[in-house]
Amino acid sequence: MRILLLTHHYEPELGAPQQRWGAMVRRFTRAGHDVVVVAPSPHYSFGGLMDDAEQMRPGSVHRGAYGESVHRVAFRPHTGRLGSRLLDQVVSSLDSTRTVLTRVRRIRPDVIIATAPALPTLFSGALLARTIDVPLVTEMRDAWPDLLAVADDWNAAAVPAPSRRAAVFRPPVLHAAGALMTALQRRSAAVVTTTESFASALRSRGVRSVHVVRNGAHELPGYRVHSPRDPDGELRVLYLGTVGRAQGLGTAVVAARLAHAAGVSVRLRIVGAGAEHEAVAAMASKGDVPIEILGQVPKAQVADHYAWADTLLVALRPWAPLELTVPSKLYEAMSIGIHVTGMVDGEAAAILRTAGMGAIVPPGDANSLAETWAKLANDPSQLYVGDSGREWTDEHANDDRLAERYLSILEDVVAQHA
Incomplete structure:
Protein backbone atom coordinates (compact mmCIF):
# COMPACT_ATOMS: atom_id res chain seq x y z
CA MET A 1 0.00 0.00 0.00
CA ALA A 217 4.94 -0.15 25.39
CA HIS A 218 8.06 1.08 23.63
CA GLU A 219 11.39 -0.37 24.64
CA LEU A 220 13.78 1.86 26.57
CA PRO A 221 17.41 1.83 25.39
CA GLY A 222 19.46 -0.10 27.94
CA TYR A 223 16.64 -0.51 30.47
CA ARG A 224 14.43 -3.56 30.22
CA VAL A 225 13.55 -4.39 33.84
CA HIS A 226 13.32 -2.07 36.83
CA SER A 227 15.26 -3.07 39.94
CA PRO A 228 13.87 -1.55 43.15
CA ARG A 229 16.38 0.31 45.31
CA ASP A 230 17.36 -0.85 48.76
CA PRO A 231 15.11 1.03 51.22
CA ASP A 232 16.78 4.06 52.77
CA GLY A 233 13.81 5.83 54.34
CA GLU A 234 13.14 8.12 51.37
CA LEU A 235 10.44 7.60 48.74
CA ARG A 236 11.47 8.83 45.31
CA VAL A 237 8.54 9.75 43.07
CA LEU A 238 9.11 10.35 39.35
CA TYR A 239 6.81 12.02 36.87
CA LEU A 240 8.12 11.67 33.32
CA GLY A 241 6.15 13.08 30.42
CA THR A 242 4.00 15.99 29.31
CA VAL A 243 3.58 18.76 31.87
CA GLY A 244 0.32 19.97 30.41
CA ARG A 245 -3.17 21.04 31.30
CA ALA A 246 -4.60 17.52 31.38
CA GLN A 247 -2.06 16.22 33.90
CA GLY A 248 -2.79 18.56 36.82
CA LEU A 249 0.67 18.21 38.33
CA GLY A 250 0.02 21.00 40.79
CA THR A 251 -1.79 18.33 42.80
CA ALA A 252 1.45 16.34 43.04
CA VAL A 253 3.32 19.41 44.31
CA VAL A 254 0.67 19.98 46.99
CA ALA A 255 0.78 16.29 47.95
CA ALA A 256 4.56 16.39 48.33
CA ARG A 257 4.20 19.36 50.67
CA LEU A 258 1.51 17.60 52.71
CA ALA A 259 3.66 14.48 53.03
CA HIS A 260 6.67 16.56 54.02
CA ALA A 261 4.62 18.40 56.65
CA ALA A 262 3.54 15.02 58.07
CA GLY A 263 7.17 13.98 58.47
CA VAL A 264 7.28 11.67 55.45
CA SER A 265 10.49 11.73 53.43
CA VAL A 266 9.26 12.11 49.85
CA ARG A 267 11.31 13.47 46.98
CA LEU A 268 9.38 14.43 43.84
CA ARG A 269 11.04 14.76 40.44
CA ILE A 270 9.07 16.07 37.45
CA VAL A 271 10.75 15.65 34.06
CA GLY A 272 9.17 16.94 30.87
CA ALA A 273 7.82 19.89 28.95
CA GLY A 274 4.41 21.33 28.27
CA ALA A 275 2.00 24.20 28.69
CA GLU A 276 2.08 24.17 32.51
CA HIS A 277 5.80 23.54 33.01
CA GLU A 278 6.53 27.10 34.10
CA ALA A 279 3.50 27.28 36.38
CA VAL A 280 4.35 23.98 38.07
CA ALA A 281 8.00 25.01 38.44
CA ALA A 282 6.99 28.30 40.05
CA MET A 283 4.66 26.48 42.42
CA ALA A 284 7.34 23.95 43.36
CA SER A 285 9.93 26.65 44.06
CA LYS A 286 7.97 27.94 47.04
CA GLY A 287 9.00 26.27 50.28
CA ASP A 288 11.72 23.82 51.27
CA VAL A 289 10.14 20.57 50.05
CA PRO A 290 12.55 18.49 47.90
CA ILE A 291 10.95 18.88 44.47
CA GLU A 292 12.97 18.86 41.25
CA ILE A 293 11.52 20.28 38.05
CA LEU A 294 13.52 19.35 34.96
CA GLY A 295 12.96 19.89 31.26
CA GLN A 296 12.47 17.32 28.53
CA VAL A 297 15.35 14.86 28.24
CA PRO A 298 16.62 12.76 25.31
CA LYS A 299 15.40 9.18 25.13
CA ALA A 300 18.90 7.96 26.01
CA GLN A 301 18.63 9.64 29.44
CA VAL A 302 15.20 8.29 30.38
CA ALA A 303 16.63 5.09 31.86
CA ASP A 304 18.66 7.07 34.40
CA HIS A 305 15.50 8.64 35.78
CA TYR A 306 13.69 5.31 36.02
CA ALA A 307 16.67 3.81 37.86
CA TRP A 308 16.53 6.71 40.33
CA ALA A 309 12.82 6.28 41.11
CA ASP A 310 10.82 4.08 43.47
CA THR A 311 7.43 4.80 41.92
CA LEU A 312 6.26 6.46 38.71
CA LEU A 313 3.42 8.97 38.93
CA VAL A 314 0.85 8.74 36.12
CA ALA A 315 -1.54 11.67 36.45
CA LEU A 316 -4.69 13.08 34.90
CA ARG A 317 -7.10 15.78 36.01
CA PRO A 318 -10.58 14.84 37.32
CA TRP A 319 -12.26 15.52 33.98
CA ALA A 320 -14.87 13.00 32.84
CA PRO A 321 -13.52 12.74 29.24
CA LEU A 322 -10.12 11.71 30.60
CA GLU A 323 -11.71 8.56 32.00
CA LEU A 324 -11.79 7.44 28.35
CA THR A 325 -8.03 7.83 27.90
CA VAL A 326 -4.94 5.92 29.02
CA PRO A 327 -1.62 7.78 29.28
CA SER A 328 0.96 5.99 27.15
CA LYS A 329 3.47 6.31 29.97
CA LEU A 330 1.44 3.75 31.93
CA TYR A 331 2.27 1.07 29.36
CA GLU A 332 5.96 1.98 29.42
CA ALA A 333 6.05 1.73 33.21
CA MET A 334 4.22 -1.58 33.23
CA SER A 335 6.57 -3.04 30.64
CA ILE A 336 9.67 -2.40 32.76
CA GLY A 337 8.03 -3.41 36.04
CA ILE A 338 8.23 -0.21 38.08
CA HIS A 339 5.59 0.56 40.71
CA VAL A 340 2.98 3.07 39.50
CA THR A 341 1.14 5.68 41.52
CA GLY A 342 -1.89 6.21 39.31
CA MET A 343 -3.79 9.43 39.89
CA VAL A 344 -6.27 8.26 37.27
CA ASP A 345 -9.82 7.01 36.84
CA GLY A 346 -11.77 5.09 34.20
CA GLU A 347 -9.96 2.75 31.81
CA ALA A 348 -6.47 3.67 33.01
CA ALA A 349 -7.39 2.81 36.60
CA ALA A 350 -9.01 -0.45 35.46
CA ILE A 351 -5.82 -1.51 33.64
CA LEU A 352 -3.65 -0.63 36.62
CA ARG A 353 -5.98 -2.53 38.95
CA THR A 354 -6.10 -5.61 36.70
CA ALA A 355 -2.33 -5.74 36.33
CA GLY A 356 -1.73 -5.12 40.04
CA MET A 357 1.03 -2.65 39.23
CA GLY A 358 0.60 -0.07 41.96
CA ALA A 359 -1.70 2.27 43.84
CA ILE A 360 -4.73 4.15 42.50
CA VAL A 361 -5.60 7.63 43.75
CA PRO A 362 -8.63 9.77 42.81
CA PRO A 363 -7.54 12.45 40.31
CA GLY A 364 -7.05 15.86 41.89
CA ASP A 365 -7.02 14.51 45.47
CA ALA A 366 -3.80 15.79 47.03
CA ASN A 367 -4.62 14.40 50.48
CA SER A 368 -5.12 10.86 49.18
CA LEU A 369 -1.94 11.14 47.12
CA ALA A 370 0.07 12.24 50.16
CA GLU A 371 -1.40 9.39 52.23
CA THR A 372 -0.53 6.87 49.51
CA TRP A 373 3.06 8.06 49.38
CA ALA A 374 3.27 7.89 53.17
CA LYS A 375 2.16 4.24 53.09
CA LEU A 376 4.77 3.42 50.44
CA ALA A 377 7.51 5.21 52.38
CA ASN A 378 6.60 3.34 55.57
CA ASP A 379 6.27 -0.04 53.84
CA PRO A 380 8.65 -0.25 50.84
CA SER A 381 7.67 -3.88 50.26
CA GLN A 382 4.59 -2.53 48.44
CA LEU A 383 6.92 -1.24 45.72
CA TYR A 384 7.61 -4.78 44.47
CA VAL A 385 5.06 -5.42 41.73
CA GLY A 386 6.31 -8.54 39.95
CA ASP A 387 5.87 -9.46 36.29
CA SER A 388 2.13 -8.95 35.79
CA GLY A 389 2.58 -5.57 34.11
CA ARG A 390 5.02 -6.95 31.56
CA GLU A 391 2.67 -9.84 30.86
CA TRP A 392 -0.22 -7.41 30.26
CA THR A 393 1.75 -5.19 27.88
CA ASP A 394 3.15 -8.20 26.01
CA GLU A 395 -0.43 -9.16 25.21
CA HIS A 396 -2.08 -5.76 24.72
CA ALA A 397 0.63 -3.17 23.95
Missing part, protein backbone atom coordinates in the same frame (compact mmCIF):
# COMPACT_ATOMS: atom_id res chain seq x y z
CA ARG A 2 0.91 3.65 -0.41
CA ILE A 3 0.09 5.24 2.93
CA LEU A 4 -0.11 9.01 3.46
CA LEU A 5 0.21 10.11 7.10
CA LEU A 6 -0.82 13.62 8.16
CA THR A 7 0.44 14.51 11.62
CA HIS A 8 1.43 17.62 13.56
CA HIS A 9 4.02 15.70 15.59
CA TYR A 10 6.82 13.56 14.16
CA GLU A 11 10.40 12.50 14.81
CA PRO A 12 12.98 13.75 15.68
CA GLU A 13 10.66 15.44 18.17
CA LEU A 14 10.13 13.63 21.47
CA GLY A 15 6.69 12.75 22.80
CA ALA A 16 3.97 10.11 22.83
CA PRO A 17 2.56 10.80 19.31
CA GLN A 18 6.07 10.84 17.87
CA GLN A 19 6.94 7.54 19.53
CA ARG A 20 3.71 5.91 18.40
CA TRP A 21 4.17 6.84 14.78
CA GLY A 22 7.87 6.14 14.74
CA ALA A 23 7.07 2.60 15.88
CA MET A 24 4.25 2.22 13.35
CA VAL A 25 6.11 3.62 10.34
CA ARG A 26 9.13 1.47 11.10
CA ARG A 27 6.96 -1.64 10.92
CA PHE A 28 4.89 -0.45 7.96
CA THR A 29 7.98 0.06 5.80
CA ARG A 30 9.53 -3.17 7.04
CA ALA A 31 6.39 -4.95 5.80
CA GLY A 32 6.97 -3.50 2.33
CA HIS A 33 4.56 -0.56 2.33
CA ASP A 34 5.41 2.92 1.04
CA VAL A 35 4.84 5.64 3.64
CA VAL A 36 4.75 9.37 2.99
CA VAL A 37 4.60 11.63 6.04
CA VAL A 38 3.46 15.25 5.88
CA ALA A 39 4.36 17.09 9.08
CA PRO A 40 5.57 20.53 10.14
CA SER A 41 9.23 21.16 10.75
CA PRO A 42 10.28 19.85 14.18
CA HIS A 43 9.21 22.46 16.75
CA TYR A 44 7.64 20.56 19.65
CA SER A 45 7.44 21.46 22.46
CA PHE A 46 9.22 24.80 22.57
CA GLY A 47 7.44 26.43 19.63
CA GLY A 48 10.53 27.16 17.51
CA LEU A 49 12.59 25.14 15.05
CA MET A 50 14.74 22.56 16.82
CA ASP A 51 18.41 23.51 16.92
CA ASP A 52 19.59 20.52 14.88
CA ALA A 53 16.77 20.60 12.31
CA GLU A 54 18.02 23.12 9.75
CA GLN A 55 17.69 20.51 6.99
CA MET A 56 14.01 20.03 7.92
CA ARG A 57 12.76 23.55 7.31
CA PRO A 58 9.35 24.07 5.67
CA GLY A 59 9.35 22.93 2.05
CA SER A 60 12.09 20.36 2.53
CA VAL A 61 11.72 16.67 1.67
CA HIS A 62 13.93 14.10 3.34
CA ARG A 63 14.19 10.40 3.95
CA GLY A 64 13.10 9.37 7.44
CA ALA A 65 14.81 6.92 9.77
CA TYR A 66 12.72 4.01 8.47
CA GLY A 67 12.82 4.70 4.74
CA GLU A 68 9.69 6.86 4.68
CA SER A 69 9.49 10.09 2.67
CA VAL A 70 8.91 13.11 4.93
CA HIS A 71 7.54 16.38 3.55
CA ARG A 72 7.99 19.28 5.96
CA VAL A 73 5.37 22.02 6.02
CA ALA A 74 5.09 25.44 7.62
CA PHE A 75 4.47 26.12 11.28
CA ARG A 76 3.87 29.22 13.37
CA PRO A 77 6.17 29.78 16.36
CA HIS A 78 4.00 29.59 19.44
CA THR A 79 3.89 30.00 23.19
CA GLY A 80 2.19 27.69 25.62
CA ARG A 81 -1.11 29.53 25.32
CA LEU A 82 -3.99 27.67 23.71
CA GLY A 83 -4.71 30.30 21.08
CA SER A 84 -1.08 30.43 20.02
CA ARG A 85 -0.85 26.65 19.67
CA LEU A 86 -4.12 26.50 17.75
CA LEU A 87 -2.86 29.09 15.25
CA ASP A 88 0.27 27.00 14.76
CA GLN A 89 -1.86 23.94 14.06
CA VAL A 90 -4.05 25.82 11.59
CA VAL A 91 -1.01 27.13 9.71
CA SER A 92 0.47 23.65 9.47
CA SER A 93 -2.79 22.02 8.39
CA LEU A 94 -3.33 24.60 5.65
CA ASP A 95 0.19 24.09 4.33
CA SER A 96 -0.24 20.31 4.61
CA THR A 97 -3.31 20.58 2.37
CA ARG A 98 -1.42 22.72 -0.14
CA THR A 99 1.59 20.39 -0.10
CA VAL A 100 -0.48 17.29 -0.76
CA LEU A 101 -2.48 18.90 -3.56
CA THR A 102 0.58 20.35 -5.33
CA ARG A 103 3.26 17.73 -4.67
CA VAL A 104 2.31 14.59 -2.78
CA ARG A 105 -0.86 13.59 -4.65
CA ARG A 106 1.32 12.48 -7.56
CA ILE A 107 2.20 9.35 -5.58
CA ARG A 108 -1.51 8.42 -5.65
CA PRO A 109 -1.88 7.24 -2.04
CA ASP A 110 -4.19 4.31 -1.35
CA VAL A 111 -5.24 5.65 2.05
CA ILE A 112 -4.84 8.78 4.18
CA ILE A 113 -4.33 8.64 7.94
CA ALA A 114 -4.98 11.91 9.79
CA THR A 115 -4.06 11.80 13.46
CA ALA A 116 -4.90 14.05 16.38
CA PRO A 117 -4.16 15.61 18.91
CA ALA A 118 -3.94 18.57 16.48
CA LEU A 119 -7.58 18.86 15.43
CA PRO A 120 -7.01 20.98 12.28
CA THR A 121 -5.00 18.07 10.89
CA LEU A 122 -8.14 15.93 10.94
CA PHE A 123 -10.09 18.44 8.87
CA SER A 124 -7.20 18.71 6.43
CA GLY A 125 -7.32 14.94 6.06
CA ALA A 126 -11.07 14.97 5.42
CA LEU A 127 -10.74 17.64 2.72
CA LEU A 128 -7.87 15.85 0.99
CA ALA A 129 -9.56 12.45 1.10
CA ARG A 130 -12.62 13.85 -0.62
CA THR A 131 -10.61 15.88 -3.14
CA ILE A 132 -8.35 13.08 -4.34
CA ASP A 133 -10.92 10.32 -3.71
CA VAL A 134 -9.09 8.07 -1.27
CA PRO A 135 -10.39 6.62 2.01
CA LEU A 136 -9.69 8.47 5.25
CA VAL A 137 -8.70 6.84 8.52
CA THR A 138 -9.17 9.29 11.38
CA GLU A 139 -7.07 8.56 14.46
CA MET A 140 -8.34 9.93 17.77
CA ARG A 141 -5.60 9.79 20.39
CA ASP A 142 -7.67 11.93 22.75
CA ALA A 143 -11.37 11.98 23.61
CA TRP A 144 -12.63 14.53 21.08
CA PRO A 145 -15.15 16.10 20.95
CA ASP A 146 -15.81 15.11 24.58
CA LEU A 147 -12.97 17.31 25.86
CA LEU A 148 -14.81 20.37 24.57
CA ALA A 149 -17.25 19.87 27.46
CA VAL A 150 -14.51 20.86 29.91
CA ALA A 151 -13.08 23.70 27.81
CA ASP A 152 -13.63 26.18 30.63
CA ASP A 153 -11.20 24.14 32.76
CA TRP A 154 -8.37 23.95 30.21
CA ASN A 155 -6.79 27.19 31.36
CA ALA A 156 -7.76 26.87 35.02
CA ALA A 157 -4.26 27.41 36.36
CA ALA A 158 -2.49 28.87 33.36
CA VAL A 159 -4.10 32.02 31.96
CA PRO A 160 -6.65 34.65 32.98
CA ALA A 161 -10.35 33.93 32.67
CA PRO A 162 -11.91 34.60 29.25
CA SER A 163 -13.39 38.00 28.53
CA ARG A 164 -17.13 38.64 28.81
CA ARG A 165 -17.41 38.55 25.01
CA ALA A 166 -15.58 35.21 24.88
CA ALA A 167 -17.86 33.83 27.60
CA VAL A 168 -20.90 34.73 25.48
CA PHE A 169 -19.64 33.38 22.16
CA ARG A 170 -17.72 30.32 23.32
CA PRO A 171 -20.65 27.92 24.07
CA PRO A 172 -22.19 28.01 20.56
CA VAL A 173 -18.73 27.87 18.97
CA LEU A 174 -17.81 24.81 21.03
CA HIS A 175 -21.14 23.16 20.25
CA ALA A 176 -20.60 23.71 16.53
CA ALA A 177 -17.03 22.40 16.76
CA GLY A 178 -18.23 19.27 18.55
CA ALA A 179 -20.95 18.62 15.98
CA LEU A 180 -18.44 19.09 13.16
CA MET A 181 -16.01 16.66 14.77
CA THR A 182 -18.68 14.00 15.20
CA ALA A 183 -19.73 14.45 11.56
CA LEU A 184 -16.11 13.99 10.45
CA GLN A 185 -15.82 10.81 12.50
CA ARG A 186 -19.02 9.40 11.01
CA ARG A 187 -17.86 10.10 7.46
CA SER A 188 -14.43 8.54 7.87
CA ALA A 189 -13.83 5.14 6.31
CA ALA A 190 -12.53 4.07 9.72
CA VAL A 191 -11.81 5.66 13.08
CA VAL A 192 -8.94 4.41 15.22
CA THR A 193 -8.88 5.06 18.96
CA THR A 194 -6.33 4.07 21.59
CA THR A 195 -8.83 2.89 24.22
CA GLU A 196 -11.81 0.54 24.35
CA SER A 197 -13.89 2.99 26.39
CA PHE A 198 -13.64 5.81 23.86
CA ALA A 199 -14.32 3.39 21.00
CA SER A 200 -17.54 2.39 22.77
CA ALA A 201 -18.50 6.05 23.19
CA LEU A 202 -18.03 6.70 19.47
CA ARG A 203 -20.03 3.63 18.47
CA SER A 204 -22.90 4.82 20.66
CA ARG A 205 -23.01 8.01 18.55
CA GLY A 206 -23.38 6.16 15.29
CA VAL A 207 -19.72 6.28 14.24
CA ARG A 208 -19.11 3.26 12.02
CA SER A 209 -16.03 1.13 11.72
CA VAL A 210 -14.34 2.06 15.00
CA HIS A 211 -11.18 0.15 15.86
CA VAL A 212 -8.86 0.10 18.86
CA VAL A 213 -5.09 0.20 18.37
CA ARG A 214 -3.57 0.96 21.75
CA ASN A 215 -0.38 2.89 22.31
CA GLY A 216 2.63 0.64 22.52
CA ASN A 398 3.23 -4.97 21.85
CA ASP A 399 4.35 -2.74 18.97
CA ASP A 400 4.62 -5.60 16.47
CA ARG A 401 1.08 -6.78 17.15
CA LEU A 402 -0.28 -3.24 17.15
CA ALA A 403 1.27 -2.51 13.75
CA GLU A 404 -0.17 -5.75 12.34
CA ARG A 405 -3.57 -4.72 13.64
CA TYR A 406 -3.26 -1.27 12.08
CA LEU A 407 -2.18 -2.65 8.71
CA SER A 408 -5.13 -5.04 8.73
CA ILE A 409 -7.49 -2.08 9.25
CA LEU A 410 -5.85 -0.14 6.41
CA GLU A 411 -5.99 -3.11 4.04
CA ASP A 412 -9.71 -3.58 4.74
CA VAL A 413 -10.40 0.12 4.17
CA VAL A 414 -8.52 0.13 0.86
CA ALA A 415 -10.24 -3.06 -0.31
CA GLN A 416 -13.69 -1.65 0.48
CA HIS A 417 -12.90 1.56 -1.41
CA ALA A 418 -11.69 -0.23 -4.55
